[in-house]
Amino acid sequence: MPDPAWYGADAAWFVPFERDAFRLFGRRLRVEYAWEVLRHANPCAVALSCGSWIGVGFGAPRVEAVPRRRYHLDGVDVVGRVERVPVVIEFRPQRYFPGGGVRDGRDFPVVYAGEMQDSPHRYEDGALCLYYPDDPAEQRWTADKNLAELIVLVQDHLFLEDTYAETGEWLAPQAEHGFTEEAKRAA
Secondary structure, eight states, rough: OOOOOOGGOHHHHHHHHHHHHHHHHGGGGEEEEEEEEEEETTTTTTEESSEEEESSSSOOOEEEEEEEEEEEEEEOOOTTOOOOOEEEEEHHHHHHHTTTTTEEEETOOOOEEETTTOOOTOOOTTTTOSSSSTTGGGGGGGGGOOHHHHHHHHHHHHHHHHHHHSOOOOOSSSOSSSOHHHHHHHH
């Protein structure tokens, strides 16, 4: 189990980080702190009816507890929309990017907001792609900017998605998608 003193459980990190967001959104913003138990399957494991697993060659499956800090916002206002859009922002100790390695979870939260089928800036699981992970810190959101600024970035992103749906153009600067071969080797 990871050290329970990870940044998401440290009041010295999360109190200043979330202060402005709670002032702006009040009771519409809720926080949930939990440990998620992950089972990393053994390719040669068999699940028994009692819920236990037996490894059949390469050892038993690995169980890991990973802390999560999730913010649930009942809805953000987006220019041009009548209805507010619900938002979930999740912080993990680390974030894995396929082909791009592992990054510190503080600066790379997983953000879900509304749905859009053909957005050029969403991951396969529907999470928003808010910035290119390999951009320098001054060109992307980082945790020192706080939760309220991240929520504003989400609002802007949703507006850009709506505009893209209408015009077929992304009106803000954007990075090429995917990771360069050099970045893949360095990760």
